[in-house]
Amino acid sequence: MERPDSSFEARVGTRFEVQPSAAIAAPPDSPDETSDRRRADREYDMLFGKKQSLVGLDIGSHTIKAVELEGDSSKNHRLVRWGISAPLAEAIVDGEIMDRQLVTDAISNLLESRSIKSRNVVAAVSGRAVIVKKITMNKLSAEDAQQAVYWEAEQHVPYDINDVSLDFEILGPSPNDPKQMQVLLVAAKKDMVMSFSDLMREAGLQPVIVDVDSFAAQNALQANYDFGPEEVVAILNVGSEITNINIIQGEVPYFTKDLQVGGNSFIEAAQRKFNLSQSEAAAAVRGESGGGLEMASVIEQVCESIATALERAQVYLRTANEAGALSRIMLCGGASLTPGVADFLNRRFGVPADIANPLSRIGYDPSLFAGQDVMKVAPFLTVGIGLALRRVGDKR
Numbered sequence: 001m002e003r004p005d006s007s008f009e010a011r012v013g014t015r016f017e018v019q020p021s022a023a024i025a026a027p028p029d030s031p032d033e034t035s036d037r038r039r040a041d042r043e044y045d046m047l048f049g050k051k052q053s054l055v056g057l058d059i060g061s062h063t064i065k066a067v068e069l070e071g072d073s074s075k076n077h078r079l080v081r082w083g084i085s086a087p088l089a090e091a092i093v094d095g096e097i098m099d100r101q102l103v104t105d106a107i108s109n110l111l112e113s114r115s116i117k118s119r120n121v122v123a124a125v126s127g128r129a130v131i132v133k134k135i136t137m138n139k140l141s142a143e144d145a146q147q148a149v150y151w152e153a154e155q156h157v158p159y160d161i162n163d164v165s166l167d168f169e170i171l172g173p174s175p176n177d178p179k180q181m182q183v184l185l186v187a188a189k190k191d192m193v194m195s196f197s198d199l200m201r202e203a204g205l206q207p208v209i210v211d212v213d214s215f216a217a218q219n220a221l222q223a224n225y226d227f228g229p230e231e232v233v234a235i236l237n238v239g240s241e242i243t244n245i246n247i248i249q250g251e252v253p254y255f256t257k258d259l260q261v262g263g264n265s266f267i268e269a270a271q272r273k274f275n276l277s278q279s280e281a282a283a284a285v286r287g288e289s290g291g292g293l294e295m296a297s298v299i300e301q302v303c304e305s306i307a308t309a310l311e312r313a314q315v316y317l318r319t320a321n322e323a324g325a326l327s328r329i330m331l332c333g334g335a336s337l338t339p340g341v342a343d344f345l346n347r348r349f350g351v352p353a354d355i356a357n358p359l360s361r362i363g364y365d366p367s368l369f370a371g372q373d374v375m376k377v378a379p380f381l382t383v384g385i386g387l388a389l390r391r392v393g394d395k396r
């Protein structure tokens, strides 16, 4: 097998602080690049040291969200612009972009309509395209671990190792064997990241960092809340098609999983139960049907699958002796606004379950939300904010 090569440096933009950068930087193409492989490797070259204004771009299956923040690495961030596109209508299905033109047009229109001028974007691939796995291996220094993780990854990643880019974070000694350490491995298929970066370029943008949805949500919440080192927080990003689960403790993601559950599941369940059209059902899910419909059981039934996944995660973390019992649940994503979801989880787990405010410590001019309830908009922007908070080289 080849030695770890430059592709190893080609890391998925995770939120990790410990290990070398998470940035996948994409410099402009040069004409002498012939092979896809070389081009893919170039995708991951890094652009350290450049100060740039970065736009967080969250390409969801329902809408695209753009966030522009002002501020540097200090904590004083300010929201200067934000926008949410019109619904994309089937342009992205099961995480696959079915209609590139529609998506690139939607991105361009969104940035233009919100006067977002910066072309440097931080975007996130969905967890579907990414493998996040915790592995146990012999204790090594961070430097030696780099090569060893590469070899280990071969056993854990179901793709040719040359076709993926890897990132890792040493979590600490294994609780079961002090001679071993736990390592969080993140792998993404290069062709997927490349195709995603191409999409940005087709929209006239420069992809600077590629991150992962659930880590971006974590990044946003950590910037706005002080979680105690012992607190075990389940972050649930409830989108349209997907709910990203990310259980963290002390800023470390201990468990991540993407469930095929989201706003669409609520809407479809309501359609089936009450024989409604899609838009009638969507209104009912938002609590706008004027009463009359017994929505609670519909909502709870869908929430049940989220609760089951959370329960399984807890059992797994307990048996593996990794993280303690859940301390709180933080919700984000558009469908987290569905009446009854937070209450259901609160009752089910006996811990606080709240819709997070990713703008609680980020300043903004209230006129940016003229006529809108910030708490009804902010949940949609969580991933975008987490992305906009990223800086090239910030994980060094």
Ligand SMILES: Nc1ncnc2c1ncn2[C@@H]1O[C@H](COP(=O)(O)OP(=O)(O)OP(=O)(O)O)[C@@H](O)[C@H]1O
Pocket (backbone or CB within 6 Å): 059, 060, 061, 062, 063, 064, 238, 239, 240, 241, 242, 243, 262, 263, 264, 282, 285, 286, 287, 332, 333, 334, 335, 336, 337, 338, 339, 379, 380
């Ligand atoms: N007020 C509301 N109450 C409940 N659900 C809502 C409300 N407004 C929008 N939704 C639902 O939120 C979902 C969109 O949320 P979000 O923008 O987070 O998803 P997305 O990022 O586009 O999708 P995904 O992450 O699954 O690809 C849709 O299913 C929509 O029906």
Ligand SMILES: [Mg+2]
Pocket (backbone or CB within 6 Å): 058, 059, 060, 061, 239, 240, 333, 383
């Ligand atoms: Mg989303």
